[in-house]
Amino acid sequence: MIGLESAIAAIGAGLAILGGAIGTGLAQEGIGSAGMGLLAEKPESTGQVLLFLVIPETLVIFGFVIAILIMLAAGLI
Amino acid sequence: MFETEPMQKLRIIFLAEDKPRVIKALHKFGYLDFRKSKLSLVDDSPLAYATQLYELLVRVEGALAILPKPKKIEGRFEHLPAEKLVKVLGKEKVVQEIYDIANRLSMLEESKQELEEALYIASGFSCTSINLSRLRSTKASIACYAGEAKKLEPLLASLHGTRGVALQECSNGKEVFFAIASDKSEEAEKALSSLYSAIRQGAAKELNLDNKYLQEDMQARQLARKLKQALEENEEERSMLKAKLEKIAKGHYAKLAAYAEMLHIELDRANASSNFKKTEKTSIIEGWVPKKKLDKLEEMLKKETKGKIAMEPIASDELAPTLLNRPKLLKPFDFAMVFFSPPRSDEIDPTWVFIFAFLIFYGFMVSDVGYGILSLILATWVTKVTNPEGMTYNAAKVWQLGTIPAILFGILTNQYFGLQLDQYFLPFRGIDWVKNVTSFMLASILLGIAELIIGLSFGFVNKYRHGEKLKAYSKLTSIGAIVLGALFTYGAFFGGFEKGINMLTGISTLVLFVATIVLGGSEGSEAMSLLTHTLSYTRLMGFGLTSVMIAYLIDLAFTPTLAHGILVFVLLVIAFLVLHTLNMIVSIFEGIVQGVRLNIVEFFTKFYTGGGIVFKPFAYKRMLTKEEKVVK
Numbered sequence: 061m062i063g064l065e066s067a068i069a070a071i072g073a074g075l076a077i078l079g080g081a082i083g084t085g086l087a088q089e090g091i092g093s094a095g096m097g098l099l100a101e102k103p104e105s106t107g108q109v110l111l112f113l114v115i116p117e118t119l120v121i122f123g124f125v126i127a128i129l130i131m132l133a134a135g136l137i
Numbered sequence: 138m139f140e141t142e143p144m145q146k147l148r149i150i151f152l153a154e155d156k157p158r159v160i161k162a163l164h165k166f167g168y169l170d171f172r173k174s175k176l177s178l179v180d181d182s183p184l185a186y187a188t189q190l191y192e193l194l195v196r197v198e199g200a201l202a203i204l205p206k207p208k209k210i211e212g213r214f215e216h217l218p219a220e221k222l223v224k225v226l227g228k229e230k231v232v233q234e235i236y237d238i239a240n241r242l243s244m245l246e247e248s249k250q251e252l253e254e255a256l257y258i259a260s261g262f263s264c265t266s267i268n269l270s271r272l273r274s275t276k277a278s279i280a281c282y283a284g285e286a287k288k289l290e291p292l293l294a295s296l297h298g299t300r301g302v303a304l305q306e307c308s309n310g311k312e313v314f315f316a317i318a319s320d321k322s323e324e325a326e327k328a329l330s331s332l333y334s335a336i337r338q339g340a341a342k343e344l345n346l347d348n349k350y351l352q353e354d355m356q357a358r359q360l361a362r363k364l365k366q367a368l369e370e371n372e373e374e375r376s377m378l379k380a381k382l383e384k385i386a387k388g389h390y391a392k393l394a395a396y397a398e399m400l401h402i403e404l405d406r407a408n409a410s411s412n413f414k415k416t417e418k419t420s421i422i423e424g425w426v427p428k429k430k431l432d433k434l435e436e437m438l439k440k441e442t443k444g445k446i447a448m449e450p451i452a453s454d455e456l457a458p459t460l461l462n463r464p465k466l467l468k469p470f471d472f473a474m475v476f477f478s479p480p481r482s483d484e485i486d487p488t489w490v491f492i493f494a495f496l497i498f499y500g501f502m503v504s505d506v507g508y509g510i511l512s513l514i515l516a517t518w519v520t521k522v523t524n525p526e527g528m529t530y531n532a533a534k535v536w537q538l539g540t541i542p543a544i545l546f547g548i549l550t551n552q553y554f555g556l557q558l559d560q561y562f563l564p565f566r567g568i569d570w571v572k573n574v575t576s577f578m579l580a581s582i583l584l585g586i587a588e589l590i591i592g593l594s595f596g597f598v599n600k601y602r603h604g605e606k607l608k609a610y611s612k613l614t615s616i617g618a619i620v621l622g623a624l625f626t627y628g629a630f631f632g633g634f635e636k637g638i639n640m641l642t643g644i645s646t647l648v649l650f651v652a653t654i655v656l657g658g659s660e661g662s663e664a665m666s667l668l669t670h671t672l673s674y675t676r677l678m679g680f681g682l683t684s685v686m687i688a689y690l691i692d693l694a695f696t697p698t699l700a701h702g703i704l705v706f707v708l709l710v711i712a713f714l715v716l717h718t719l720n721m722i723v724s725i726f727e728g729i730v731q732g733v734r735l736n737i738v739e740f741f742t743k744f745y746t747g748g749g750i751v752f753k754p755f756a757y758k759r760m761l762t763k764e765e766k767v768v769k
Contacts, residue, residue, distance in 0.1 A: 111730070122672060
């Protein structure tokens with residue numbers, strides 16, 4: 061049976077990803093809509109728009125790394 | 138390796154009488170990028186026949202656009218000099234024939250639309266005895282409409298027998314066609330008001346039959362028959378003309394395309410002199426040439442002008458153009474660099490690092506033999522069906538190269554569409570992603586540190602060259618901060634070193650961090666990004682692990698089995714294939730986008746300025762024509 065500490069660690073890991081994902085989502089909302097506006101005018105800018113769109117994904121990656129570190133420390137993986 | 142091609146700006150002076158020969162030789166040489174001279178001399182102008190060539194080119198390219206393009210355009214035609222080309226094209230009757238056919242086709246297309254519209258109306262009224270020609274002459278206001286039968290039929294039924302209203306209608310169940318004549322009396326207008334209101338709300342559209350179809354005194358049914366026949370004749374003639382165009386394309390497309398190629402070459406030559414300066418007896422050209430081509434250029438021009446030429450290097454503050462010249466296999470990466478922003482000629486060219494780093498990152502993130510092989514097939518197919526000059530082709534070429542590391546990483550991590558095989562051909566079972574998360578994370582951070590150190594070293598060289606010595610030193614302190622920071626993290630958090638060493642590495646990291654801020658001046662804030670950019674490389678592990686886990690879950694839940702009957706088996710096969718395809722698409726997309734992103738955002742920001750001027754030499758490419766014969 062899983063202990064309380066491990067359960068709390070698992071919830072913590074989940075929250076770390078959740079925070080990163082929400083942050084990324086909020087940032088991508090603005091970039092995405094502005095990017096679509098630009099693409100309507102200049103379809104040749106697809107590459108640049110795509111690149112700007114993925115920049116905030118760093119946040120969710122950090123959340124993911126923190127989650128893995130928590131799970132490692134708690135002996136979950 | 139890390140420098141763009143060294144360039145030299147030149148001034149070439151020669152006799153005006155040699156101009157056509159020099160232009161032709163430079164065009165063939167293909168390594169001179171013209172710049173307008175700033176000497177206070179008279180500007181030269183395009184050769185006299187340039188306008189004539191331009192008009193001919195537009196005409197030939199117009200004819201080519203009309204013709205259906207054959208699947209293969211083959212042939213090698215003798216190059217004709219401008220004068221001869223003008224003469225030959227003046228006599229060439231096929232171009233005029235193509236335009237005549239196109240004009241006739243366009244007229245027939247227009248008439249087809251008119252006929253179809255008239256036929257629609259005449260067929261609509263063919264169950265009535267109405268004579269549509271009467272519509273022209275009657276004094277009463279007559280209008281024809283078509284609309285939805287269900288809505289309009291009750292309204293039309295209520296009009297039968299109304300004084301002052303004449304109604305002819307014909308319904309096919311779905312649509313009702315009706316013609317209304319009214320004497321404009323109060324009673325008639327009142328009866329018609331609800332119908333008109335429905336029409337205004339869009340229940341029916343008014344039909345306008347062109348006057349030319351109302352000339353003959355015949356019933357709608359007869360008119361419909363006549364129009365149908367006219368339409369058939371129209372169709373027949375169009376088919377015949379299209380077949381004629383096909384035939385012309387088969388026999389003449391390659392020849393016309395070759396003429397267009399010759400005209401392009403001759404027009405470029407005719408326009409070239411607008412870049413020159415002139416005196417009464419001489420012409421002067423300036424431009425950039427790759428240094429390694431200088432001797433060849435001099436030798437060639439001396440031969441063309443019998444030695445009557447002067448070539449002198451010019452010292453210039455102007456930024457030299459950038460020439461990226463990688464082997465053919467890696468050309469798509471040059472295309473990607475130019476698409477993003479070409480390197481300036483006075484900075485380090487990072488394309489080689491970009492190539493290797495991208496391929497490793499992509500392989501790391503996809504790391505599946507099955508996905509690699511499948512995407513190799515797909516990428517190869519895309520390169521076969523796309524234009525080699527286009528962006529899709531070049532992206533597919535990069536993708537194609539990326540499949541090799543993806544397969545190699547797949548073997549290393551034992552991933553075959555998410556399944557782990559015995560790999561009997563290897564002495565080991567592969568490194569399990571799930572059991573070695575920490576190792577993969579460490580590997581991705583180390584890859585990041587390696588790339589950032591390369592980037593900062595490039596930054597040091599660029600800044601030092603441009604005389605910004607303090608900023609250059611801040612790049613070195615950044616390298617120190619990253620290396621010592623990594624050692625400190627390893628020692629302090631993973632127990633790698635003794636306390637004393639940890640203290641030393643910790644303090645040194647802090648000192649180098651502050652030094653980076655101080656020395657960097659306006660760019661000192663870069664110090665803040667050292668940690669985040671290093672950690673950003675953990676996405677390599679993140680995306681790799683995600684792709685592997687999704688593939689594993691698909692296998693776990695949807696591996697086809699016959700245990701629950703054939704229907705379940707078929708459904709499982711479909712789900713298995715669809716989900717793996719989706720995972721593969723996401724994995725490839727993320728592999729490309731994140732692989733490029735790590736290079737552009739994390740790596741390039743350490744040193745790259747970009748915005749170089751792409752080298753555009755005065756050159757041509759022959760596809761359908763032969764090199765001109767040398768006339769002695």
